[in-house]
Amino acid sequence: MNIAIKTDGLTRKFGDFTAVAGLSLTLPxxxxxxxxxxxxxxxxxxxxxxAGLLLPxxxxxxxxxxxxxxxxxxxxxxxxxxxxxxxxxxxxTVYENLDFYGGLYSLKKTxxxxxxxxxxxxxxxxxxxxxxxxxxxxxxxxxxALGCAVLHKPRLLLLDEATSGxxxxxxxxxxxxxxxxxAAGTTVLVTTHxxxxxxxxxxxxxxxxxxxxxxxxxxxxxxxxxxxLYKIPSPDPVGLLEGLSAQGHDMSGAxxxxxxxxxxxxxxxxxxxxxxxxxxxxxxxxxxxxxVEKKRAKRHRP
Amino acid sequence: xxxxxALIKKEFIQMRRDRITLAIMVVMPLFQVLIFGFAxxxxxxxxxxxxFDQSLSRESREFIEALTxxxxxxxxxxxxxxxxxxxxxxxxxxxxxIIIPPDYAAGLKNGRGSQVQVIVDATDSxxxxxxxxxxxxxxxSKSREILVRKLRAAGIAGLExxxxxxxxxxxxxxxxxxxxxxxxxxxxxILTLTMILTTSLAIIRERERGTLEQLMVTPLRPYELMLxxxxxxxAMGYTQLTVLxxxxxxxxxxxxxxxxxxxxxxxxxxxTASLGLGLFISNTAKTQMxxxxxxxxxxxxxxxxxxxxxxxxxxxxxxxxxGYLVPITFYLKIIRGIVLKxxxxxxxxxxxxxxxxxxxxxxxxxxxxxxxxxx
Numbered sequence: 059m060n061i062a063i064k065t066d067g068l069t070r071k072f073g074d075f076t077a078v079a080g081l082s083l084t085l086p087x088x089x090x091x092x093x094x095x096x097x098x099x100x101x102x103x104x105x106x107x108x109a110g111l112l113l114p115x116x117x118x119x120x121x122x123x124x125x126x127x128x129x130x131x132x133x134x135x136x137x138x139x140x141x142x143x144x145x146x147x148x149x150x151t152v153y154e155n156l157d158f159y160g161g162l163y164s165l166k167k168t169x170x171x172x173x174x175x176x177x178x179x180x181x182x183x184x185x186x187x188x189x190x191x192x193x194x195x196x197x198x199x200x201x202x203a204l205g206c207a208v209l210h211k212p213r214l215l216l217l218d219e220a221t222s223g224x225x226x227x228x229x230x231x232x233x234x235x236x237x238x239x240x241a242a243g244t245t246v247l248v249t250t251h252x253x254x255x256x257x258x259x260x261x262x263x264x265x266x267x268x269x270x271x272x273x274x275x276x277x278x279x280x281x282x283x284x285x286x287l288y289k290i291p292s293p294d295p296v297g298l299l300e301g302l303s304a305q306g307h308d309m310s311g312a313x314x315x316x317x318x319x320x321x322x323x324x325x326x327x328x329x330x331x332x333x334x335x336x337x338x339x340x341x342x343x344x345x346x347x348x349x350v351e352k353k354r355a356k357r358h359r360p
Numbered sequence: 361x362x363x364x365x366a367l368i369k370k371e372f373i374q375m376r377r378d379r380i381t382l383a384i385m386v387v388m389p390l391f392q393v394l395i396f397g398f399a400x401x402x403x404x405x406x407x408x409x410x411x412f413d414q415s416l417s418r419e420s421r422e423f424i425e426a427l428t429x430x431x432x433x434x435x436x437x438x439x440x441x442x443x444x445x446x447x448x449x450x451x452x453x454x455x456x457x458i459i460i461p462p463d464y465a466a467g468l469k470n471g472r473g474s475q476v477q478v479i480v481d482a483t484d485s486x487x488x489x490x491x492x493x494x495x496x497x498x499x500x501s502k503s504r505e506i507l508v509r510k511l512r513a514a515g516i517a518g519l520e521x522x523x524x525x526x527x528x529x530x531x532x533x534x535x536x537x538x539x540x541x542x543x544x545x546x547x548x549x550i551l552t553l554t555m556i557l558t559t560s561l562a563i564i565r566e567r568e569r570g571t572l573e574q575l576m577v578t579p580l581r582p583y584e585l586m587l588x589x590x591x592x593x594x595a596m597g598y599t600q601l602t603v604l605x606x607x608x609x610x611x612x613x614x615x616x617x618x619x620x621x622x623x624x625x626x627x628x629x630x631x632t633a634s635l636g637l638g639l640f641i642s643n644t645a646k647t648q649m650x651x652x653x654x655x656x657x658x659x660x661x662x663x664x665x666x667x668x669x670x671x672x673x674x675x676x677x678x679x680x681x682x683g684y685l686v687p688i689t690f691y692l693k694i695i696r697g698i699v700l701k702x703x704x705x706x707x708x709x710x711x712x713x714x715x716x717x718x719x720x721x722x723x724x725x726x727x728x729x730x731x732x733x734x735x
């Protein structure tokens with residue numbers, strides 16, 4: 059098996075704060091991987107260590123078979139990186155930005171021109187190529203950033219919340235591009251806090267407080283949710299939840315979703331369930347809530 | 361090489377797009393050299409003075425006329441009491457007070473000698489020195505004149521000329537034109553100011569805009585980044601130098617004794633040294649504000665220690681040697697040497713070597729200090 063990323067106890071501390079706590083994972087080459095987690099969970103710190111932007115304070119790791127501690131400059135030649143911030147030159151045009159990054163990756167003139175044309179077509183920016191990058195809206199800018207990051211045909215693409223500032227349509231377009239690169243054999247690692255984006259990934263690692271709390275395909279993760287999930291429609295789900303709690307029912311696995319109450323139980327459907335209660339297939343969100351609650355409960359237990 | 365070319369091209373595009381900064385970089389040096397060149401004159405003339413003439417004699421009028429004839433004094437007030445002179449000096453209405461005693465003429469006549477008191481407002485030391493020197497010179501020449509007249513009246517001749525004749529030939533600037541001395545120095549000062557400020561913001565700006573993080577994940581090497589940030593601004597420095605030299609020649613009529621080619625060649629060293637220093641600051645400061653403050657805290661003392669305005673020979677030993685730590689000290693020797701004295705490259709070897717060493721040090725430190733990491 060060809061390994062794209064392998065880390066062993068990767069740790070990063072900022073003073074007393076541990077941003078990444080002993081991250082160990084092995085990602086085979088090819089496919090789209092997602093680091094899913096809330097803001098401040100350590101996803102960006104982890105991806106920055108892989109990109110060679112931050113040194114780990116503990117553990118080890120390799121990217122494309124190269125050591126992240128000693129061979130980060132070699133790694134940089136073979137990866138593409140897009141961060142959540144717009145990190146291109148707003149006073150340069152779309153084309154000039156692409157030309158500049160093509161130069162930084164030592165692409166020769168004729169080859170560079172060809173790849174820029176291709177990148178423009180791929181990111182649907184051909185008509186905008188002479189516009190200053192400052193004039194592009196959020197989603198377009200991120201597409202340009204992606205275009206700049208893939209000119210040198212990287213074997214690994216690291217996308218750090220690259221879609222956070224984009225509208226849903228722009229995000230959809232962006233993901234189409236991600237699939238294209240993955241289909242062409244590029245390994246893609248994305249960090250996101252959008253659950254719907256995580257569903258697009260071939261494999262997801264849930265990250266919380268700097269550690270992986272689950273790591274599998276979206277299907278397996280959803281199937282791993284213990285018990286069954288029931289949806290009880292109610293015009294007043296808040297009242298229903300409070301009422302049931304007051305009656306002494308165990309409501310620890312219950313949460314409100316719109317005009318209904320979701321209850322997870324192991325075994326039979328909840329006794330109090332009324333008309334219209336239906337068993338639903340768990341979504342990633344349900345698993346995420348379960349995992350976060352479980353971790354929180356563990357932390358509060360002495 | 362492809363990476364460096366790409367970086368230089370990008371810097372030139374950004375420079376061209378920022379029209380206002382570009383205009384400031386070309387026009388401001390011109391304004392500065394005009395303002396400073398015309399305004400700075402260490403030869404303080406026409407100082408307002410008050411006279412309290414208690415003698416009111418022919419002799420006292422002669423002395424006052426001799427003073428005003430030098431053009432260093434303008435009598436703006438005829439005071440009628442000592443108190444009036446004190447008040448005028450205190451209020452700043454006059455910079456000097458001349459007090460002639462009632463027995464001035466009598467003292468001269470009977471050979472006892474007379475005293476004239478000159479009170480000088482020494483808050484401005486340059487103006488005060490100028491006033492004191494003039495008053496002393498006038499006093500000495502007047503007393504010699506009186507002496508000669510008396511000796512001749514007594515029948516003794518032959519002392520028409522002094523016993524000792526010191527002949528002074530002021531070379532390189534015989535007419536003591538301040539602008540000749542100041543304008544080349546101004547070129548050095550303006551160049552160091554704009555060059556240090558420009559690069560001191562170069563890296564910080566990329567850091568603040570988030571573009572540095574993107575550069576860090578590319579194979580770009582630190583030395584390429586540093587060179588790419590310097591080379592485009594060398595062109596900028598040469599543009600400024602040309603503007604400044606044209607102003608020096610056409611507006612101030614500064615004579616160019618030496619080789620203009622050599623001046624351009626050696627100015628390249630100074631521009632590079634200043635840009636390197638700016639880069640060093642850019643690597644140290646975290647925000648643009650810090651960069652600007654750090655730059656000015658370096659530029660101000662280095663200009664003062666360089667000998668641009670105050671002779672280095674007058675400085676205490678420690679500060680004299682401190683001046684050797686800043687490139688402008690050496691460049692002043694180069695530009696004044698070439699422009700005013702027609703110095704040749706052979707005569708400027710020490711300065712050339714020091715500037716080269718300076719460039720090597722700041723550039724190596726900047727390159728070594730720059731880490732392609734965020735921590």
